[in-house]
Amino acid sequence: MQFTQIKVTGMTCGGCSSNVTKALNAVNGVVNVMVSLSDANATVEYDEKLTTPEQLKVAIKEAGYGVGSIDTPQQSSSKGCCG
Template identity: 50%
Template sequence: MIESIVLTVTGMKCGGCESNVTGKLNAIDGVISVKAVFKDEAVSVEYDTEKTTLDTIKDTITGAGFLVK
């Protein structure tokens, strides 16, 4: 099943941070699309729940050095 979620992510300060988060999330099997906007502290993710989980997505963002609220 395809799910879409918008996460509040703090710590992104620039376009480089957006690219970092986007690249790491796009590397996850099952992630379909990602849009990170540092000004809004938001990361939108569309993913296949049969291939990945919300916890994996959150852990990946945290592992990149950002905080998911």
């Protein structure tokens, strides 16, 4: 098992963090997810034989959130659950 911590941008409330949690849990190979709204990050435990950090990032993006502290310099267009 591997741990990785991913910066997540665009989360504004508990609904957002649970959206991210669900999206990550849906990735094949993910065994444990802890999303911190206040720290704006996700700690993911995953089976490195089944998935990669890249796939985890894709899952977060597909859920409508941003990944990484250096994202495209167009902010404040949050697409979270509460707009």
